[in-house]
Amino acid sequence: xxxxxxxxxxxxxxxxxxxxxxxxxxxxxxxxxxxxxxxxxxxxxxxxxxxxxxxxxxxxxxxxxxxxxxxxxxxxxxxxxxxxxxxxxxxxxxxxxxxxxxxxxxxxxxxxxxxxxxxxxxxxxxxxxxxxxxxxxxxxxxxxxxxxxxxxxxxxxxxxxxxxxxxxxxxxxxxxxxxxxxxxxxxxxxxxxxxxxxxxxxxxxxxxxxxxxxxxxxxxxxxxxxxxxxxxxxxxxxxxxxxxxxxxxxxxxxxxxxxxxxxxxxxxxxxxxxxxxxxxxxxxxxxxxxxxx
Amino acid sequence: xxxxxxxxxxxxxxxxxxxxxxxxxxxxxxxxxxxxxxxxxxxxxxxxxxxxxxxxxxxxxxxxxxxxxxxxxxxxxxxxxxxxxxxxxxxxxxxxxxxxxxxxxxxxxxxxxxxxxxxxxxxxxxxxxxxxxxxxxxxxxxxxxxxxxxxxxxxxxxxxxxxxxxxxxxxxxxxxxxxxxxxxxxxxxxxxxxxxxxxxxxxxxxxxxxxxxxxxxxxxxxxxxxxxxxxxxxxxxxxxxxxxxxxxxxxxxxxxxxxxxxxxxxxxxxxxxxxxxxxxxxxxxxxxxxxxxxxxxxxxxxxxxxxxxxxxxxxxxxxxxxxxxxxxxxxxxxxxxxxxxxxxxxxxxxxx
Numbered sequence: 001x002x003x004x005x006x007x008x009x010x011x012x013x014x015x016x017x018x019x020x021x022x023x024x025x026x027x028x029x030x031x032x033x034x035x036x037x038x039x040x041x042x043x044x045x046x047x048x049x050x051x052x053x054x055x056x057x058x059x060x061x062x063x064x065x066x067x068x069x070x071x072x073x074x075x076x077x078x079x080x081x082x083x084x085x086x087x088x089x090x091x092x093x094x095x096x097x098x099x100x101x102x103x104x105x106x107x108x109x110x111x112x113x114x115x116x117x118x119x120x121x122x123x124x125x126x127x128x129x130x131x132x133x134x135x136x137x138x139x140x141x142x143x144x145x146x147x148x149x150x151x152x153x154x155x156x157x158x159x160x161x162x163x164x165x166x167x168x169x170x171x172x173x174x175x176x177x178x179x180x181x182x183x184x185x186x187x188x189x190x191x192x193x194x195x196x197x198x199x200x201x202x203x204x205x206x207x208x209x210x211x212x213x214x215x216x217x218x219x220x221x222x223x224x225x226x227x228x229x230x231x232x233x234x235x236x237x238x239x240x241x242x243x244x245x246x247x248x249x250x251x252x253x254x255x256x257x258x259x260x261x262x263x264x265x266x267x268x269x270x271x272x273x274x275x276x277x278x279x280x281x282x283x284x285x286x287x288x289x290x291x292x293x
Numbered sequence: 294x295x296x297x298x299x300x301x302x303x304x305x306x307x308x309x310x311x312x313x314x315x316x317x318x319x320x321x322x323x324x325x326x327x328x329x330x331x332x333x334x335x336x337x338x339x340x341x342x343x344x345x346x347x348x349x350x351x352x353x354x355x356x357x358x359x360x361x362x363x364x365x366x367x368x369x370x371x372x373x374x375x376x377x378x379x380x381x382x383x384x385x386x387x388x389x390x391x392x393x394x395x396x397x398x399x400x401x402x403x404x405x406x407x408x409x410x411x412x413x414x415x416x417x418x419x420x421x422x423x424x425x426x427x428x429x430x431x432x433x434x435x436x437x438x439x440x441x442x443x444x445x446x447x448x449x450x451x452x453x454x455x456x457x458x459x460x461x462x463x464x465x466x467x468x469x470x471x472x473x474x475x476x477x478x479x480x481x482x483x484x485x486x487x488x489x490x491x492x493x494x495x496x497x498x499x500x501x502x503x504x505x506x507x508x509x510x511x512x513x514x515x516x517x518x519x520x521x522x523x524x525x526x527x528x529x530x531x532x533x534x535x536x537x538x539x540x541x542x543x544x545x546x547x548x549x550x551x552x553x554x555x556x557x558x559x560x561x562x563x564x565x566x567x568x569x570x571x572x573x574x575x576x577x578x579x580x581x582x583x584x585x586x587x588x589x590x591x592x593x594x595x596x597x598x599x600x601x602x603x604x605x606x607x608x609x610x611x612x613x614x615x616x617x618x619x620x621x622x623x624x625x626x627x628x629x630x631x632x633x634x635x636x637x638x639x640x641x642x643x644x645x
Contacts, residue, residue, distance in 0.1 A: 015310070015311055016309060016310025016311025016312070016437055017310065017311025017312060017313075017538060018311065046546065046549075048542050051541060051542040051545045051546070052541070052542045144310045144311060144437065146310075146437065193630055194630050194632070195630060224589075224593055226588075226589035226590045226592075226593045227590070240575075240578070241573070241574075241575035241578035241580075241594070241598070242578075242590075242591065242594050244572075244573035244575075245571075245573045245594045245597070245598075246590065247573070247628065248571060248572070248573045248628040249590075249593075251628045251629055252628060255629075275597075277596055277597065277599070277600035278600075279600075279603060279604060279607060
């Protein structure tokens with residue numbers, strides 16, 4: 001049964017520290033500006049967007065950011081509760097499950113269970129399961145590399161371990177959605193630096209292996225190549241500010257060109273986003289979004 | 294900084310992923326070795342290049358001598374699977390408990406993917422290295438987490454799993470269908486268990502049962518170990534070092550972390566704000582060159598300088614707030630990534 005692409009699901013990942021959350025917010029802004037209803041989702045127990053945008057609260061229930069852009073924080077606990085309630089179908093059974101001390105502990109550590117619950121919620125609109133996810137686009141600011149790998153592998157692992165019963169079926173269904181090019185868009189964010197670049201290559205490979213889909217690359221904080229101009233570089237004293245900047249720029253641009261070239265050779269779709277010299281969060285987001293169009 | 298290294302036996306570097314923790318931990322190790330100490334740096338997730346340069350791959354160790362000071366730096370990548378297996382073998386002691394566990398189908402998966410297992414094995418490796426007495430200082434580079442505080446909370450999840458009540462729950466489900474429980478287990482638990490079996494199938498449950506039956510014997514060892522590790526972490530010889538990056542959200546997170554960690558009895562003794570500004574930044578260069586209209590290079594220099602200066606200004610207030618009375622050091626962003634011993638030495642010199 002093919003899913004109709006009534007909803008677009010966007011997953012954004014990358015090495016820790018590359019600007020994933022900002023990129024996700026920018027993607028969300030881009031779609032919102034195109035007139036779509038967007039939900040921006042972050043994962044975990046503490047909200048980054050709350051501090052970033054200076055909001056009072058970001059929680060499981062969506063908070064309005066802009067007329068057609070909401071933001072929510074999906075914690076493992078809440079996703080699990082919603083998932084369990086759906087699976088167990090009975091309120092009293094659900095209560096027994098979750099109020100049981102033993103079960104609570106087991107659930108916290110069971111590998112794959114949390115990931116499945118999160119992906120379950122993420123794909124719930126498409127699968128028409130659970131409370132309605134009434135948005136045209138859901139942008140997931142996913143975990144940094146390692147944890148996103150675990151996230152993407154969880155459905156397969158769970159389907160293997162638990163071949164029978166609803167959990168196995170759910171896992172397979174979730175996998176189907178994650179592999180659907182009509183629905184999914186994957187983005188890997190990287191920097192013009194060796195470590196993030198290497199890690200992004202692995203991430204790209206993982207996404208392709210697990211989903212069969214090719215992620216797009218966001219090349220973030222790139223430096224402006226101002227060295228092709230006719231500047232008398234020799235005349236700049238190397239010890240002074242500008243001189244030291246020049247030395248720095250030469251080295252970094254060198255590295256940047258190499259990495260960009262290697263990425264282009266692999267024919268990945270690349271968005272080149274410059275280092276944006278703004279500190280106001282919304283200006284940052286909107287300028288970033290401009291580069292994603 | 295030298296004081297920090299000399300007066301402690303253990304340094305735990307915490308911080309969310311991507312802030313440069315591993316490089317900093319390695320650099321602190323270099324600094325200590327330059328001071329003549331025998332240092333062990335335990336890393337969990339080092340960048341491939343750093344690992345290659347330090348001559349280590351997962352599960353191996355390499356000793357780097359520092360002739361000028363008679364110090365030694367041993368670098369090691371923690372192998373989570375091996376560490377877990379070693380722990381099991383030691384805890385199981387005599388008998389075939391360990392072998393039985395290794396054969397269990399779920400064990401392989403559980404030992405490496407259980408939430409908190411990376412953190413658990415990092416602390417286990419820290420403790421066993423400490424017990425060996427071979428080092429003046431051990432620096433632990435913690436696993437990358439979304440938030441700094443995750444590292445401290447995770448191991449409890451694993452310990453809780455080995456709790457007696459839980460083991461009893463699985464073990465007493467004994468032979469035969471779930472319905473035939475002994476009186477030890479409450480009705481609520483039986484129902485929950487039945488629901489679980491419904492969801493996952495009986496094969497999964499029997500593997501789980503076998504897993505818990507096997508570990509039952511040495512649960513005590515695990516509890517003991519957890520307590521030992523905790524004692525080490527709150528000991529005055531142990532200091533925590535927080536590495537964070539230079540943006541508002543991360544700094545606020547660092548603030549929350551500092552309060553949380555102090556509340557729990559750990560000693561946070563240094564905060565590093567990594568890559569706070571580029572190493573070429575000058576704070577008093579007038580920037581404008583009035584004699585001629587700026588070319589692209591000059592304009593860009595002015596734009597970036599203003600930006601970084603603005604950031605430094607904006608966060609001056611934050612720094613006071615987040616540090617409390619913990620010393621804070623801002624570190625620059627270099628023109629080249631640090632990926633070899635030379636780079637580490639360069640960073641080490643700046644740390645002082």
